[in-house]
Amino acid sequence: MGTGNTNWKKDFDKAVALHKKAINGDKQAAQKAYETLKNIKFQVNNHSLVEAYFGSSSALIARDSTDLTDKTNYAKRGMKALDQAIKLDGNNVEIRMLRGNVAYRLPEVYFKRTKTAIEDFQYLIKAFEGNNRDISKEQYYEILLKLGASYKTVGNSQRAEETWNKLLSLNNSKYKTLVEKAKSTGGE
Known part of the structure; x- marks a missing residue:
């Protein structure tokens, strides 16, 4: 699941705390959570919670972006990571909560993810x-x-x-x- 390096776990906990602030509208926290989780993904391979929070953070960047191309790309990247997290651990309530809420907020007309x-x-x-x-x-x-x-x-x-x-x-x-x-x- 990981590389044996446990330093990422402290960074992960910080990223989750930033993610919570980002959900409440803190755009800087969204960017910091995204960057931190992106770095953690290089340290651990296919960790379900890292993938899920990375995906949700990417969706938060999409939410906050004013550029339509960036908005679309971050949203797609986010859903891809959330889908991967479900493949890794489909019975994880936390991951289901993250993916369900992101899919719920995406405009159906563009993303077709309401069924998710x-x-x-x-x-x-x-x-x-x-x-x-x-x-x-x-x-x-x-x-x-x-x-x-x-x-x-x-x-x-x-x-x-x-x-x-x-x-x-x-x-x-x-x-x-x-x-x-x-x-x-x-x-x-």
């Missing part, structure tokens, strides 16, 4: 409902909301309604408003 988001969200729901402790109740709610929106995006209104109704049955008032909004905006 649906696959990952279904996996995560099954894991949570099977008492997987790596997924919080709040994450479960978010996944249900996004899964409904994903179904709507691919034109499956019935499954969208079923998924949102399942979420509404959990009686969380925050999500009642979010589901109503998603329904009125076509799932987005």
